[in-house]
Amino acid sequence: MAAATWVPPAVHWLAQAAVPRDITLGEWFTDPATWTGGSGILDSLADTLVLVIAVIVVSVLLAVPTAALLAHLRKAELGSAWVVNIGRAIPTFAIAGLLVPVSLRAGYGFEPWPIFLALILLTVPPMYLSTYTAVKQVDPAAVNAARAMGFTEREVLLTVELPLALTVIFTGVRVASVQVVATEPIRAFLGGDGLGRYVRDGIGQNNPTLVLGGTILIAILAGITAVTFVAIEWLAKPPGVRRLSGRRSDRTMAVRKQMVGT
Amino acid sequence: METTPAIRLRGVTKRFPGTTEDAVSGLDLDVDEGSIVVLIGPSGCGKTTTLRMINRLIEPTSGRIEIQGEDVAERPVTELRRDIGYVIQQVGLFPHRTIEANIATVPRTLGWDKTRIRARVEDLVEVVGIDHEMLSRYPDELSGGQQQRVGVARALAADPPVLLMDEPFGAVDPIVRGRLQDELLELQARVHKTIVLVTHDLDEAIKIADKIVLLNVGGVVEQYASPDELLREPASDFVESFVGDDRSMRRLTLATVGDLPYEQGPVVPIDTPPPDARAVLADQRSEWLGVTDGEAFLGWVQGSEVEDGVRLDDLHRFLPAAQVEPSSTLRNAMEVIMNSRTSVAVINDDGRFCGVVTLERIRAGLEGDLSAAAEPVG
Amino acid sequence: MFLATRAANPLLRWSYFVEQWDRIAEAIFQHVQLTLLAVGFGFVISAGLAFAGMRYRWTVTPITLFAAFLYTIPSVAFFGVLVAYFGLGLVTALIPLTAFTILILVTNILDGFSAVPAAVREAADGMGLTPTQRLFTVEVPIAVPYIINGLRIATVTTVGLVTVAAIVGYGGLGGLILDGLRRAFWTPLTIGASLSILLALLFDLLFFALGAWLTPWARRRQKS
Numbered sequence: 124m125a126a127a128t129w130v131p132p133a134v135h136w137l138a139q140a141a142v143p144r145d146i147t148l149g150e151w152f153t154d155p156a157t158w159t160g161g162s163g164i165l166d167s168l169a170d171t172l173v174l175v176i177a178v179i180v181v182s183v184l185l186a187v188p189t190a191a192l193l194a195h196l197r198k199a200e201l202g203s204a205w206v207v208n209i210g211r212a213i214p215t216f217a218i219a220g221l222l223v224p225v226s227l228r229a230g231y232g233f234e235p236w237p238i239f240l241a242l243i244l245l246t247v248p249p250m251y252l253s254t255y256t257a258v259k260q261v262d263p264a265a266v267n268a269a270r271a272m273g274f275t276e277r278e279v280l281l282t283v284e285l286p287l288a289l290t291v292i293f294t295g296v297r298v299a300s301v302q303v304v305a306t307e308p309i310r311a312f313l314g315g316d317g318l319g320r321y322v323r324d325g326i327g328q329n330n331p332t333l334v335l336g337g338t339i340l341i342a343i344l345a346g347i348t349a350v351t352f353v354a355i356e357w358l359a360k361p362p363g364v365r366r367l368s369g370r371r372s373d374r375t376m377a378v379r380k381q382m383v384g385t
Numbered sequence: 386m387e388t389t390p391a392i393r394l395r396g397v398t399k400r401f402p403g404t405t406e407d408a409v410s411g412l413d414l415d416v417d418e419g420s421i422v423v424l425i426g427p428s429g430c431g432k433t434t435t436l437r438m439i440n441r442l443i444e445p446t447s448g449r450i451e452i453q454g455e456d457v458a459e460r461p462v463t464e465l466r467r468d469i470g471y472v473i474q475q476v477g478l479f480p481h482r483t484i485e486a487n488i489a490t491v492p493r494t495l496g497w498d499k500t501r502i503r504a505r506v507e508d509l510v511e512v513v514g515i516d517h518e519m520l521s522r523y524p525d526e527l528s529g530g531q532q533q534r535v536g537v538a539r540a541l542a543a544d545p546p547v548l549l550m551d552e553p554f555g556a557v558d559p560i561v562r563g564r565l566q567d568e569l570l571e572l573q574a575r576v577h578k579t580i581v582l583v584t585h586d587l588d589e590a591i592k593i594a595d596k597i598v599l600l601n602v603g604g605v606v607e608q609y610a611s612p613d614e615l616l617r618e619p620a621s622d623f624v625e626s627f628v629g630d631d632r633s634m635r636r637l638t639l640a641t642v643g644d645l646p647y648e649q650g651p652v653v654p655i656d657t658p659p660p661d662a663r664a665v666l667a668d669q670r671s672e673w674l675g676v677t678d679g680e681a682f683l684g685w686v687q688g689s690e691v692e693d694g695v696r697l698d699d700l701h702r703f704l705p706a707a708q709v710e711p712s713s714t715l716r717n718a719m720e721v722i723m724n725s726r727t728s729v730a731v732i733n734d735d736g737r738f739c740g741v742v743t744l745e746r747i748r749a750g751l752e753g754d755l756s757a758a759a760e761p762v763g
Numbered sequence: 764m765f766l767a768t769r770a771a772n773p774l775l776r777w778s779y780f781v782e783q784w785d786r787i788a789e790a791i792f793q794h795v796q797l798t799l800l801a802v803g804f805g806f807v808i809s810a811g812l813a814f815a816g817m818r819y820r821w822t823v824t825p826i827t828l829f830a831a832f833l834y835t836i837p838s839v840a841f842f843g844v845l846v847a848y849f850g851l852g853l854v855t856a857l858i859p860l861t862a863f864t865i866l867i868l869v870t871n872i873l874d875g876f877s878a879v880p881a882a883v884r885e886a887a888d889g890m891g892l893t894p895t896q897r898l899f900t901v902e903v904p905i906a907v908p909y910i911i912n913g914l915r916i917a918t919v920t921t922v923g924l925v926t927v928a929a930i931v932g933y934g935g936l937g938g939l940i941l942d943g944l945r946r947a948f949w950t951p952l953t954i955g956a957s958l959s960i961l962l963a964l965l966f967d968l969l970f971f972a973l974g975a976w977l978t979p980w981a982r983r984r985q986k987s
Contacts, residue, residue: 217957338840479887
């Protein structure tokens with residue numbers, strides 16, 4: 124694998140085992156070789172998952188604490204808006220592409236840095252925005268009551284603001300994560316693999332079956348990601364907060380709109 | 386010959402789809418031209434529904450509404466509404482337009498030329514009491530009271546004969562509300578519109594209405610009368626309980642001290658001989674004697690100190706704490722009297738003594754019809 | 764084994780830029796064209812859907828769900844499927860691009876119109892404005908900031924997606940990026956990537972300025 128990372132894509136593609144063009148989708152999926160093997164689904168899935176999970180984890184670690192802290196302190200609101208905007212505006216594919224030669228020059232090869240960093244840039248702004256908004260819009264009465272009762276600022280943030288903001292934060296993380304899964308396939312065009320490879324190869328070989336197969340896999344993964352997050356959200360919430368989330372306040376809806384429209 | 390009422394409702398009924406009861410049931414009402422009629426009643430009485438049927442924001446299920454003899458259902462609805470001023474509680478100024486543009490909305494729609502519109506807007510801001518330089522501002526730069534004034538100006542822009550107001554002063558604080566009510570009355574004195582106003586505030590109704598329509602649930606008219614008559618002779622138990630236990634007190638706001646017949650009271654010129662002074666005291670059964678010098682009221686002296694041989698001028702005088710003006714309401718007068726040692730208030734018109742007011746006189750005043758009283762103030 | 768000397772394969776060879784200017788200009792043009800077409804069609808469709816949503820309240824949820832579904836379809840997959848069955852071409856690229864704008868635009872248009880206070884609508888009716896007059900002189904101006912915001916986000920997002928559309932052969936500047944990647948020749952890559960980023964930021968700025976210009980009342984509010 125290490126050697127393959129700096130083999131240029133053209134050669135890489137030629138090295139793929141060609142899929143016969145006239146097999147049906149069903150046959151392709153049921154052929155065990157499709158799943159195992161060098162360019163098998165399982166391997167590709169693993170590649171994708173590793174990257175996606177890494178991006179999500181790092182983005183959450185970068186975005187959520189920073190946003191929560193700044194929102195709590197009521198600082199940097201304009202700066203936040205600006206950062207989010209820039210992050211949202213920059214085309215992921217372009218920035219990833221730009222990073223490829225940089226990465227190669229630095230000796231890191233085609234993967235994983237360009238796509239990884241580009242996906243981070245894609246994911247951090249919406250997570251940051253939803254966390255910032257969520258913490259900022261926690262009921263001020265609850266926060267003031269906590270302060271009046273003698274909570275330290277740290278306690279206020281951790282025991283009052285964050286739990287109440289949790290629903291919205293989770294939604295933001297979920298939406299951003301699904302977006303990562305949806306965008307990750309461009310990696311296949313940047314010298315990498317992952318589930319996007321089937322679309323890439325299918326287009327290259329003019330093989331609709333392969334493209335469709337890849338599409339289905341990507342779509343299923345996106346769906347599973349969404350469902351998984353919903354499940355995690357549900358399980359991880361403190362019971363008190365779980366009760367609250369049944370009612371959708373105007374604030375929650377406003378934040379959700381901001382994120383999706385983001 | 387009977388003059389046509391400006392607005393006439395006959396058998397107006399409204400039932401909203403999906404409900405079992407009529408919101409308004411067979412309402413008959415005549416509104417005289419140039420008068421302010423206030424619709425009031427508990428929630429569900431259909432007052433707002435009735436108001437909005439006049440300009441057809443709600444269409445009646447049955448019945449007939451006429452404005453100046455014309456059936457409103459016959460006119461194209463947008464044309465009708467341009468002839469009716471409409472003011473609502475939250476005002477609804479267009480946030481994206483300047484104050485000037487807001488006020489000019491209907492004239493512009495009607496196609497007035499620019500000069501005429503400009504002149505009209507200038508006129509109106511004076512009439513409603515808005516600073517001229519506000520014209521180029523946007524609505525959210527104005528306070529609630531100012532916005533409401535702009536709303537009224539906007540409603541009056543095309544000079545409609547009829548003005549409909551739905552709880553127009555509900556969204557401002559009591560002080561501003563009182564001021565706006567006063568301004569409405571001053572405005573009406575100038576423009577003489579036919580105004581139908583909905584409110585849930587009985588004091589407001591009493592203060593500004595020429596006539597009050599008290600509605601019960603379902604748009605049933607419990608009483609349609611002047612404020613004084615409503616308070617003096619409630620037509621039913623419902624009306625009586627609606628106006629509350631203090632209707633006499635409320636009636637006192639409807640008349641001023643100046644409306645009462647002149648009473649000299651136990652007051653004599655300072656150079657009156659003591660025996661005559663004592664005679665007045667006995668006659669009036671008063672412990673206190675007021676003394677005047679020409680038109681000025683000098684103060685009170687204790688009746689017990691009046692002796693033959695002692696000039697009134699030499700007696701110790703107490704300055705009157707209880708004083709009212711001719712324009713004070715009877716309510717004010719009563720308040721003042723309650724707070725003084727005497728049960729008498731001196732009427733002081735800019736330094737001139739105009740007589741006295743006693744509790745008895747006030748009570749007697751309530752026996753009459755206070756509707757004919759002069760414009761109540763504050 | 765592929766070793767490129769830094770001199771032979773710089774990040775940006777200026778001579779290439781000059782020589783290939785025609786190709787680059789064409790790529791820019793195609794990129795802008797695709798973006799504007801996608802946002803244009805998307806806007807028309809979204810406006811229609813938004814009006815349906817306002818007229819028939821119950822359609823709002825299904826419309827939003829459908830649009831959200833379109834949005835979450837991975838772009839690569841969407842492009843891939845269409846090209847596999849319909850071949851390379853403008854339409855193939857345009858369909859997913861348009862579809863991705865719909866969620867953003869519909870949401871923002873609906874938000875815009877729901878931002879019109881009920882009191883303002885009632886006052887407008889009470890004054891005798893016809894429904895059309897009310898729509899164009901009152902509701903649309905108030906909704907404009909939201910619509911502009913939606914257009915801004917949609918356009919910028921589309922610029923990014925057009926780069927991905929290069930995989931179906933119609934990607935404007937994305938084509939340069941892909942070409943550079945395939946040949947491991949950095950200059951077109953750098954040019955394509957930088958220009959597309961610049962284009963996105965430019966559109967962002969443009970719409971921001973447009974929004975500010977069209978809403979003097981909001982600016983005033985910030986001042987006072």
